[in-house]
Amino acid sequence: MGIFDGRRIVLGVTGGIAAYKAVEVCRRLVDAGAHVSPILTKGAERFIGKATFDALASEKVQTSLWDEDNPIPHTNLGQNADLILVCPATARLLSDYRIGRSADLLTATLLATRAPVIICPAMHTEMWEQPSVQENIRELAGRGVEIVGPEKGRLAGGDDGTGRLSDPGSIVAAVEKVLNSGVGAQVQDFFGLQVLVTAGGTKEPICPVRYIGNRSSGKQGHAIALEAAARGAEVTCVTTQPDNIFHHPQIKVVAVETANEMAEAVFSESPKSDFIVMAAAVADFTPAERHKEKIKKSKEGLEIHLVPTVDILASLGATRNDEQILVGFAAETSDLEKNAKNKLESKGIDLIVANDISAANVGFDYDTNAAVLFDHMGKKTELPLADKREIAQAVLDAALKLKVDKHEESGGN
Numbered sequence: 001m002g003i004f005d006g007r008r009i010v011l012g013v014t015g016g017i018a019a020y021k022a023v024e025v026c027r028r029l030v031d032a033g034a035h036v037s038p039i040l041t042k043g044a045e046r047f048i049g050k051a052t053f054d055a056l057a058s059e060k061v062q063t064s065l066w067d068e069d070n071p072i073p074h075t076n077l078g079q080n081a082d083l084i085l086v087c088p089a090t091a092r093l094l095s096d097y098r099i100g101r102s103a104d105l106l107t108a109t110l111l112a113t114r115a116p117v118i119i120c121p122a123m124h125t126e127m128w129e130q131p132s133v134q135e136n137i138r139e140l141a142g143r144g145v146e147i148v149g150p151e152k153g154r155l156a157g158g159d160d161g162t163g164r165l166s167d168p169g170s171i172v173a174a175v176e177k178v179l180n181s182g183v184g185a186q187v188q189d190f191f192g193l194q195v196l197v198t199a200g201g202t203k204e205p206i207c208p209v210r211y212i213g214n215r216s217s218g219k220q221g222h223a224i225a226l227e228a229a230a231r232g233a234e235v236t237c238v239t240t241q242p243d244n245i246f247h248h249p250q251i252k253v254v255a256v257e258t259a260n261e262m263a264e265a266v267f268s269e270s271p272k273s274d275f276i277v278m279a280a281a282v283a284d285f286t287p288a289e290r291h292k293e294k295i296k297k298s299k300e301g302l303e304i305h306l307v308p309t310v311d312i313l314a315s316l317g318a319t320r321n322d323e324q325i326l327v328g329f330a331a332e333t334s335d336l337e338k339n340a341k342n343k344l345e346s347k348g349i350d351l352i353v354a355n356d357i358s359a360a361n362v363g364f365d366y367d368t369n370a371a372v373l374f375d376h377m378g379k380k381t382e383l384p385l386a387d388k389r390e391i392a393q394a395v396l397d398a399a400l401k402l403k404v405d406k407h408e409e410s411g412g413n
């Protein structure tokens, strides 16, 4: 039996252009075996018809506190739900939910439940960035509401920016995760711990226009940052892809481009970090000189002299304190185990996450990954192909275990 089988999910849909995507989320949840009860707000009905959900959902679609004999539909829905998912959630919904205002069937149901709640905001960038909206999000996240997205991308009216509803796959994955975690409350096993994560590929400028880069999307590093934050950590994410990271109140985002900038940011944050996870693909070489002007086309070839960058992880390994846990990544195309173990030892770190990037659906730009973990105690853990968020969970589990073991070894209690 799958995790979705027989689970009662209330799907709240509010009035935004992204409401049409809730149809796909509904379909996927029903296909996976869940009982889905859609609640449409008045605004949602302007964007998407009740009949569409009627055809897809397993339960009756409801739109009002008053449109049936049952005088208390909200308490029935709220009390019986295993989970409430609001997708998309408008700024109004966030505000009403935060202040406890029962304005319609959906907000009444949200107030009448003890089930876990997932909210997927979607709105224009200007609205999303309003301090009032951000305050509402922080407050709700602080109360244990799981926030998914929004992401950066195309918005209504041809605009582009942060505010786009997360894709249905990520939303369904978040539902699965919450259902998997039992009561829905995320274990806060990283509470009080500082986690520093790097993500993305560095860009080494040749001239004002061109750079040497690599194919890293930053997704695995961002998934680790998000997972650590969800488990209670205070996270700093040093990333070359700041526009692609989920907003989370416990994640401080530091945007960098080059290996040098990344090194500087990491070295300034590292002393206070309990865990440092170097998921970034740091360039090993950078152009010795950066041309001030754009390099023009010529008939001659062009030689660019490259000099080595600082190995951030190896420097951390040489200078870290004993309680700190250092995690590195090794993207390999051959001799995975040998290369990964060499890196583990030569860089003086505790754990290495090795991926064979020549395998299918692994590495750059995929949402899935497969890896093998090697730790400094000689333990090897295979992580079969899974969502990057699940790989992140396993990496953090292993890192936390090493920290606890170290603490016990050093006589801590």
Ligand code: CTP
Residues within 6 Å of the ligand: 259, 278, 279, 280, 281, 282, 283, 284, 309, 310, 311, 312, 313, 314, 327, 328, 329, 330, 331, 343
């Ligand atoms: N790394 C780093 N600083 C660098 C290069 C890499 O901190 N200048 C980190 C990466 O973030 C990763 C680990 O070191 O966690 C391994 O990176 P990788 O490029 O696979 O290893 P290298 O030591 O650069 O070896 P090679 O490229 O020769 O395989």
